[in-house]
Amino acid sequence: MKYDHKAIEKKWQDAWEKAGVFHAENNSRKPKYYALIEFPYPSGQGLHVGHPRPYTALDIIARKRRMQGYNVLYPIGWDAFGLPTENYAIKNHIHPAQVTKKNIARFKQQIKSLGISFDWSREINTTDPEYYKWTQWIFLQLFKHGLAYKKEMNVNWCTGCKCVLANEEVVEGVCERCGSPVVHKVKSQWMLKITDYAQKLIDGLDDVDYPERVKTQQKNWIGRSEGAEVDFKTTVGDTLTVYTTRPDTLFGATYMVISPEHPYIEKWKDHLENLDAVREYQAKAARKSEFERAEVAKDKTGVKLEGVSAVNPVNGKEIPIFISDYVLMTYGTGAIMAVPAHDTRDWEFARKFDLPVIEVVQGGNVEKEAFTDCATGTMVNSGFLNGLPVEKAKEAIKTYMEDKGFGHRKINYKLRDWVFARQRYWGEPIPIVHCDKCGYVPVPEDQLPVRLPEVESYEPTDDGESPLAKMTDWVNTTCPHCGGPAKRETDTMPQWAGSSWYFLRYTDPHNDKEFASKEAMKYWLPVDWYNGGMEHTTLHLLYSRFWHKFLYDIG
Ligand SMILES: [Zn+2]
Ligand SMILES: [Zn+2]
Structure with missing residues (x-):
């Protein structure tokens, strides 16, 4: 007899399901x-x-x-x-x-x-x-607890495809797909404040049963670091604040770099003797994506600000300030201190612009290359820190700056807030309406779900809005708070x-x-x-x- 596996398997699969x-x-x-x-x-x-x-x-x-x-x-x-x-x-x-x-x-x-x-x-x-x-309901709870917010974001905008591109899709200022110029555009997007949970997400790893390498990956992604925020006074009065994990190397900080978009540049424009060169560099930087700008291997470029200097708070020395495109306004404070003796990028930059290189952790030959194997070691050329091991020097300098009032201990996370919006159709509608009088108002919970309306076309609009934006019947609604005219959010939730x-x-x-x-x-x-x-x-x-x-x- 032939075993008819198709029929027999089907029979029992159905029977199992029926019997539950x-x-x-x-x-x-x-x-x-x-x-x-x-x-x-x-x-x-x-x-x-x-x-x-x-x-x-x-x-x-x-x-x-x-x-x-x-x-x-x-x-x-x-x-x-x-x-x-x-x-x-x-x-x-x-x-x-x-x-x-x-x-x-x-x-x-x-x-x-x-x-x-x-x-x-x-x-x-x-x-x-x-x-x-219920996905929408959870979003509303996040909103009510201040963990969902709208933020103006700089996005890469392809003038050809009329859409937002990921950093990886921009190559030398043009769209990877169609070759059209890419410009930076400010777009207002919903964000989730996952950064508020950074520490909890690290601590929680102790209680979950994940493989070690998964835990390590998550920790690296969250990227907790212990360091300090340090204030550098400038010769025009303003203070530049930097975050550093190596405040012990402050005596080796021989210049600073700020982002070409740093707001101080506008403020300082009357002091700047080379404003034209600064402007030209700013324009060039604006044409690059963040991804290109952060690339480690690329050529070091920058312009020194003539007419404004910073003052190193540990020794009172005046040090130059540069603008360079690898410093991003969206990351940290938009300003860094450079310690060329112990960082390869800073070292190459210092060589190119003929800046002093001061060894502060003993062990390498900083005339030849940066000495980056400096997680441990002994401090030199560092005033009261001389002779201390790195770990002790870190603590000593933090206490010192807190006493003197030019800095304080700070924990930082690499994790960034989560962009929680797409300008597409096939996703959960974000249950928020915008009222001119009341601002962003949550849809009342008893009106959930906010269903996706039927649309003619699922393509994004020419100006990069979600296809829902064209559905004026759906978009125009009344404000749940004041009853006045209001508009529905047309972005949908992401993957x-x-x-x-x-x-x-x-x-x-x-x-x-x-x-x-x-x-x-x-x-x-x-x-x-x-x-x-x-x-x-x-x-x-x-x-x-x-x-x-x-x-x-x-x-
Ligand atoms: Zn394109
Ligand atoms: Zn209202």
Whole structure:
């Protein structure tokens, strides 16, 4: 007899589903086990081999735990907003929701045919208004707690494609795709203040069961450093503040560099004897992307400000100030102190502009090259710090500057706030209206979800606004606060929004009162085993930990 695997597997898969053998129970006295896969993005190509691999691995564990008497939660869902679907929809003039529906159906049929023991009764879909209602709700809580705010941002704007480009897409001032000039444009964007959670996100790593290398990656991404903020007086009265992790090397600071966009340049223009050269350099810098400007290997360029100098606070020496494009206004204070003896970039810059190089940590030959192996060592040429080891010198100088009042200890993070907006259609609408009188007003919670309206075309507008901006019927609304005329936010949420909390929704997926009940979360969390790709270990895990910690903090 021939074994008809297709028919027989189908028969039993249907029977399992009907009997709910893989359905987890919420009110169970059994011990719980929560196995989680990264939910897939339902692309047009269907499953690839990278999908079933983790599903199968975790399926084995889920089945074993069930046999061991555990109440197992092994759910699946769809992370379905995003650009590939949207681009496909634009090209083929189909609604992205239709594309998504079709792709999910295909994925589902393929996954089901593999017989993986997912609990299909808890299937979620980030593009379902019943799901994104809660994504919007979480955004509103962030807004109400001051963690969502709108900020003017400098963006790279392609004059040809009429869209915002990532730094990596700008090459020598032109668009990588179409070759048109790229200009800097100021755009107002929603941001999430993840930086407020920087320390908590580091501390929290001690309590999570991640592989060591994942923890290290997250720590590097957050980039905590201990240093000091130091004030340098200038010869025209203003003070330049810098952040440095090496205040112990202050005696070796022989010049300063400020960003070409630094506001002091306008303020100082009557003092500057070479204003034309400064202006010319500013114009050149404005044509470069931040990415190009920060490139370490590039030629050192800059212009010395003639007529204004800074004063090194530890020895009272006047030192020159340069503008150079590698110092960015958006990073730190827009000013740095340069210690050429112990930093390769500063050393090359000093050589080019014939500036003094003063060794302050013993050990190298700073006439030949920068001595950068200076994390430990002994201080020289440094006044009262002479003879101290680096670690002691750091403490001594910090205490000294706090006593003298020209600086203080400071902890810094590399982590930046999260740009939480896209000018595209296929994403969660941001539930905010703008009223001329009241400013940004949250949509009342009982009016959620704010649904995506039907539009004719899904392409961004010529001036780079979301296609929603053209939907005047939808955009024009009344202010929930004063009842006057107001406009809806037309940007949508970025990738990562829906996936930042989906693991909470699985615990209570049909709840229409809360994103999940406290009891359900208390019972199921934490996730016992999360199987995902290393490519998601920084952003996805960081963002979801941020939302999770925030939700925990607000109770
Ligand atoms: Zn272009
Ligand atoms: Zn109003």
